[in-house]
Amino acid sequence: MKLNLSPYQVLTISFSSLILCGAFLLMLPISSQTGSSLSFIDALFTATSAVCVTGLIVVDTGTYFSTFGQTIIIILIQIGGFGVMTITTVLAVLIGRRIQLRSRLVAQESLNQLTLGGIVKLIKMLVKTTLAIEFIGGILLSFCLYPDYGLKGIYMAFWHSISAFCNAGFDIFGGTNIFHYNTNPLFCLTIAFLIIIGGIGYNVTEEILTKHSWEKFSLHTKVVLTATVILLVIGTVVLFILEYGNTDTIGNWDLGHKALGAFFLSATSRTAGYTLMDTGALHESSLFFIIILMFFGASPGSTGGGIKTTTIAIIVSTVNSIIRGKDDVLLFSRRIEYDLIIKSLTIFYIAASFVVVATMYLCLTEDFSFIRILFEVTSALATVGLSTGITPEMTIYGKFVLILLMLIGRVGVLTFLMAIAMRNKKKPHIGYPSERIGVG
Template sequence: MLQPIKKKRSFNPAQILALIYLGIITMGMLLLKLPWATHEPISWLTALFTSTSTTTVTGLFTINNVTTFTAFGDFIILILIQLGGLGVMTFASLMLLLMEKTITIKQRLMIQEALNQSSLGGIMKLARRLFFFSMFFEVFFACILGVHLIPRLGVMKGLGYAIFHSVSAFNNSGISLWSDSLMGFVGDPIMNVAISLLFMLGGIGFSVMNDVWDKKKWRELNLHTKVMLTGTLIVNCIAILLFLALEYDNVHTLGQLSIHDRLWAGYFQGVVPRTAGFNTIDITQLRPETQFLLMALMFIGAGSVSTGGGIKLSTFLCLVMMIISYIRKQKEPTIMRRSISVSDIFKALTISLISMGVILVAIFILLITEGHAFDFLQIAFEAVSSFSTTGLSNGITPHLSVVGQCVIMCLMIFGKLGPLTIVFSVASRSNDLIRYPNGKLFIG
């Protein structure tokens, strides 16, 4: 009697990518639980939360990371930040190249999934460039920060802090070795400029860097690069002006500072929410309307193929142009005299709606478990910050229940991997050969 042939289980690239990140988070948890990683023992949940937050480059903590972790623990956190921000598939592809191993189609597909590319062409070149850009900017700005911090902290400590904050900023983690983040440098031009340039470079997207490196002239750049550069400038300028207008006379934030420090703080906090979780003023003292502005910026997020999170600026701009074209009764959305494909519109809508749905479900659960202790805005702020992997906090994360911490961890993982990666990892293949009759729905 013939035995039925068992079909071998195979994982698609999205599933493999998700499993790799979960593996890194687990490894990070085990390392952070080692006795020489902390000054005092931490629970398994705390180790898991910290590993998740650092690997997803979010930067939320349930403990004081400055006083809890030793130098070894900080080193583990730094490695997790680098792996999470730059991407484990980038490191894997470079290791294969260094060992002169042949990279299979399946491995290229995994790298394509990790780098969010539409084709396999130039994947390895982009991965190499990505590593080069990361190392160059991290080393360059670490030198600048080192020159600035060594006179204050000493050689070893100053150099260590410079390296840590350079890596943390470029990878958009927002994790600092100071308990008050960067509040002690609110009016420091070098720290404000260096840190903000790092997280903006990391957040604009490696595809943009690669295109600028290759072409250099504006008219030769591809559409995505032009949209990202222009959109980033416009959104950042609007965010800075709105932040200054909303908080200028708030005595708990900008109002207590000199004009010089007030302008620097307004600039820094205006550009930071879309990408990183650093702060030079007390986030818990912001006015409700300012917190809502920060939530909107965090949800929009950074650029595609970057170290930042959110739905991505290109997704947001795609939806904006879709709305404008519909109002103008145009046949198709356009941007910079180029039409936007229907598939891009569907993708942008899918990402945005899934993201909003996940955030709303998370807020609903958090209201059930944490609503007795915190108000709606505090919970919503923390949920959006977790999903966008920004890491700005209203100060409620250390006080969350076990269920609340698990919800935040799920949001961080979901935000890091991206809605489509999660969906593709669980979705079954559809049959495009089946067609159905057209139907009519009354919309609006």
């Protein structure tokens, strides 16, 4: 089987077409509750945000859009989520195979997936698994929402289950009505676990479901799971401490709810963007910390964005090796090859450059404080969707920059670099006892 279109082109073309179709449908009067028509830039923004599973909004999804409009949005989210997951998963398999061929460590299972039949089977499994998880999430959320909203609650439960699993962060409660559930353990934990499962990537989910012991897991799965847990814990602890006394967020809650709120904020920050409290009311040091969590993001092959947990793991491990004066960078007793280290470190710089340039530009066009702009830019590039509330008030230039960042964050920093890695013709390294993991 041969791939003649570059994956970068496939993704760009299909995403752009999907976004334009979506924008057109969202502009129809039938999409709005009042029968009015959305401006092109706002429709384009919403469609991009949905397809790129970001969650930044310029009009309130719950109060502006009709059920028709909301359905369009959730379909865009689901297609966007599937698109990102399948393409990145297939790419990871392709890249993995090429590298394994090069390094003479051919894994039969990867080769199997490479036939057209294998890919179709992979995608079928991915869709089945996704729908099953979203179904379970929908059922659980129904227990929270049916009592309050009746039958509409069931629709809302499944809508938000999809949105959460795809790490999209959209909600249709209307305004800040979702905040009513910010101390409801079933609601928070269901959404949080959908986010986390969606964020670890399909490869990892599949390994967890098929192999049942830590020893059998691939290096990739071990790194993803460890990094995810560490980031969740650090995020929860730091945000708990920083916001402990902030009465506009978790300050007035009792201890258990405070911990739940900090945990949810930690989970949602690394890519989902579900907002259960007023992000704009967070302490500035929390905003800065969340900017860093957003920049780190979720794991490769998932619906999440950012520079990825594996990239962070390699960076931390490298810094640790240098400080301790060790020659090799190890993760779970496997040596990470130099070129993978350098690629990881490079992904960081490229993503950071985008953030810096976009922030400087928006500081000129927009009239908001620096940290809010930095927050918004990082949120868009890492396709997180959290906002201090400035998105709807932005100029058309600002909105356009955010649209571009969402696209780059989705297509670019992720797949663009993968496409580069595939073009990278290397002489085979023979005999190195190293193993590759996916990054960026």
